[in-house]
Amino acid sequence: MVWAVHEYMPSFDLHYETSYIAGQPLGPLYNNLVTLDVYDGNKIVGDLAERWDVGDDGTRVTFRLRKGVKFHDGSDFTCADAQWSLDRLAKRGNPTFTSVLKGVYGSSRCTDDFTLVVSLKQPSAGFLSLLAGVNAAVMKRGIDERADRKHPGFLVGTGPFKYKSHTPGVDFQAQRNPSYWKPGLPHLDGYRAVVMSDLTKIFASFRARQLTMTGIARHLEKPEADILKKEFPDAVVGLGPRACWDNYVMNVTAPPFNDRRVRKAIALATDREKMIEIAVEGWGLLGGFISPYLPFALPAEELKQYAQYQPDMDKRRAEARRLLADAGYAKGLTVELLLRRGPLYEPGALSRQDDLKKIGVTEKIVLLDTATIRDRTLKGDFQTYTLPAAVQYDDPDVYYGRLVCENASNTGRYCNAEFDKLYRAQTETFDVTKRAEITRKMERILLADLPDDRGYYWTSSMGYWNRVQKWPPIAGTSVYNFGKFEQVWCRGGKCM
Amino acid sequence: MVTYILRRILLMVPTLLGAVTLIFLVMRLLPGDAALYILGSDEASQLNKEALAQVRQELGLDHSLPVQYVQWLWGVVRLDFGTSYWTKQPVIEELAQRYPMTANLAVLSLLLSTVIAVPIGVLSAVKQDTFADYAARIFVITGLSLPNFWLAILIILGLVHYFRWLPPLDYAPFWVDPWLNVKQLVFPAAATGYRLSAISARMTRSSVLEVLRDDYVRTARAKGLHERAVVLKHALRNALLPVITITSVELLILFGGLVVVETVFTIPGIGRFLVDAIIHRDYPSIQALVFVFSVFVVVVNLLVDIIYALLDPRIRYA
């Protein structure tokens, strides 16, 4: 099983590296307490925890752990490892989930070797999804003191595969774990993630049968898929939703975007259908402020009632010009847009730039690399910027956490007390229907306030050879959670 | 002569120091921050400030510039280039790992280019302003006119489209598996070698033209020697002398080409490492690469000058 990732991983620490470039190659080395059943609608099922109970008030979760599980170094898995991993995630994990986890995680203790009791600060509907994601891996207790997180010695897990070799900038290889605790699994002998930075090269290598998959839920675009369909009958094009969107963030603390009318004008003038055509050749979904395929999103019919989703572009532009004039920008307006460099990020932004020109808003594009754009957006040193945004957990906590006042990742500095109150309320609501009622209220607030503008939600797309069997259907977070190759096998033992 | 060589070696020190200082300043004045890169590289990453401060401290980025500069220089003196910010491996190991690949590619490129360039250059000079000269020069100038990334991508797409084949992903040194080695590197080498051959062919042509007008060639002709003998025995030998003087220029161009071609062909050499390092603000790696490369260029220049001085009696050094 060989596939491409576009960069090499900065370290082996899954608690820390949220990027797919680490998550995909490292995920299959580990198990979590609970995991997602990728063959059954991403239901949360037990992994190292056989079962779990949530206490009556919702603040205590008791995990019954599996016995007889061994780490790759031969040692036994016990509750101490799970407790240590959870503590580390909440304390020194990556900011993305730490900021969400910190909000709810209190402490955990082992009542015996195979029982873990977690105390939460407040009931949390999203807690289990956090633990099911690729980054919440259970590691060997104290591993960070024995091995540097850049050293392969760090890679001690219980997962279906174990470390084989790593050449920075070239590839990462793993081999089958012969003593995996799930009998008979995995089927594959091993896998290899190859670093290729360029989509043209990835696709060429796939066609030359040097890759089994273009990428995991990545790295195939429409023009390339057309070639596959025409010339390669044994290639499969996998498509599905993806928890990633075109994000046009406006700095709401300074003119002109502190004026809601200006933000509304931007939203009205952005031609989303056109952007989907231009940027992703139709492989995109219209959506509001949360992935449209989630039950927590507003229904499509309601979303289309909003002026910025109406089909008549001329009417929308006229309205946008009127709003700009009201806000005192009758003569037009020039803003600076920070944009991450790269063929994946530019087309959408250029399409919006062309739209805004039609209502008298001139965007001056400043192309930056990731480090610089992150630096400036973090400091609030921008008027607008465009970066695709993604989540690793399809949970409202993660989508809306980044719009809560004072949150580290709330770069546009949007702040609405009512929204924050609803945020806390939905976190504590376990019933999906009731929770969705709250999140829909929140989305209505955002659709009126418009802290940012979202052109479209991406589609996951990948190419693979039809020798590959049991590849799971693609879901929103398949880029990170694809079942660790546990059940995947290849016809005739050949994957390409 | 010995004094000259000693003086040249002493002069290398300020040159290297200058190169290192220049790149140090260019990199440190960049907006953006290595620490931000280390914290995460995907769109999903977000940040908190304590983590940032901690990483800055780990990297020594919290020291002032002069302190960082002196620390680095002191490291160089002890041949310790520090640890890569990005891979956390000692830079010297990173270089050692990638160097053979690039050296292999460079040698193959130079070989290919010389094989193409010398005959073309000689032909073009001997038959100056004839059809053969024009054809040769159009070939050469085309090599100088095609963007090398374009040529590289065309080669890849051509191979895949017509043969559904690409150079294999695995690298084997020439002495282990020569056939695999050639299969893997001959196409990228062609992409860089073509441009290089254009430069050498040009130089060969002007050099041969110049020599052909020299007195001793006239004498040889006057002696009634066959034109071919004149060209091969007398002119070529002397004409190729100036060609070696452009070796350092070629090295610079070759390296620039390798940066692009290694990126396009995804060859894990030091060219691609440098692109990655610039993108990741991996200061120690960039500084080390520039330093090593400068040493290389300076030493090659020195050798070329010494060889030149030894071979050409007209050059005297006071």
Added chain:
Amino acid sequence: MPELEGGALRIPAVPVTTVEVTDAAAARARVVSAAWHSLTSFLRRKPLGAIGAVVLLIFVAVAVLAPVLATHDPDLNNHRARIKSPSAQHWFGTDNFGRDIYSRVVYGARISMSVGILATLLGTLVGALAGLCSGFFGGRVDQTVQRIADVMFTIPPLVLAMAIVTMLGPSMVNVTIAIAIPRMPNTNRVIRSAVLGVKESLFVEASRAVGSTSWHIMWRHLLPNITAPYIVVATASLGGAILVEASLSFLGLGVPPPVPSWGRMLSLEGMRYFETAPWMAFAPGVFISAAVFGANLFGDALRDVLDPKLRGQ
């Protein structure tokens, strides 16, 4: 001391010996006729070079006349006419934004030509000035300038340009500067050696003997005699400058979008669609190669002509 004879391109005001010009008008007429004579003989003797010159002139004209030549707004999106093959309405087809490729290529000439020419001028003029001072004053000045050149010679031009653009941020001015800087040391060396050659010749000694100032000597005697090598090195540099611009665009460090640039059209937009819509990369690819080809042909021919050692018999 290079002596220019008939058949070579005579650069205006290249006196081999110091001639006191008494009649300015007559001198001008002489220069014009000499230039005309040189031009015709250049065309006759160096047809490839002439072709190169014509190609270059055409591209400069296209750049200047872009608004007249273009049939569409080069930046205007039209998602209903995306990725259309060449037709009567869109001569070179349309790209993934539905923009007219012909108009973009025509406007793209502005970026490639202006960045190429400006970077070449900036780089070679600064380099030449440094070389002039270095060669003329010698001693400390020479030492300092040459050590700086040594330093710059050890860093590959593309790498230096990448670092500079990353530092300054990609804009047209910054890209121009980044391409210009690595061009300096080479010009510096060429001009310095030309100056050294002239400096020792008798007429400078003679001038000095009659009490001329340094600046006067430099202006009157050196400048005219280094014009020929300067033109050769600058022309040779032009093709490279256009290519570096394209390479920077390929690496994502060129002039920011949506400004049409050939390098950008070729790499980012063109390669994605190379197999399904080859016309997207075809026009910019041909234009880039043709412009660089023209500059190189012209540069080569000029060198043949102006460098007496290479002149045909």
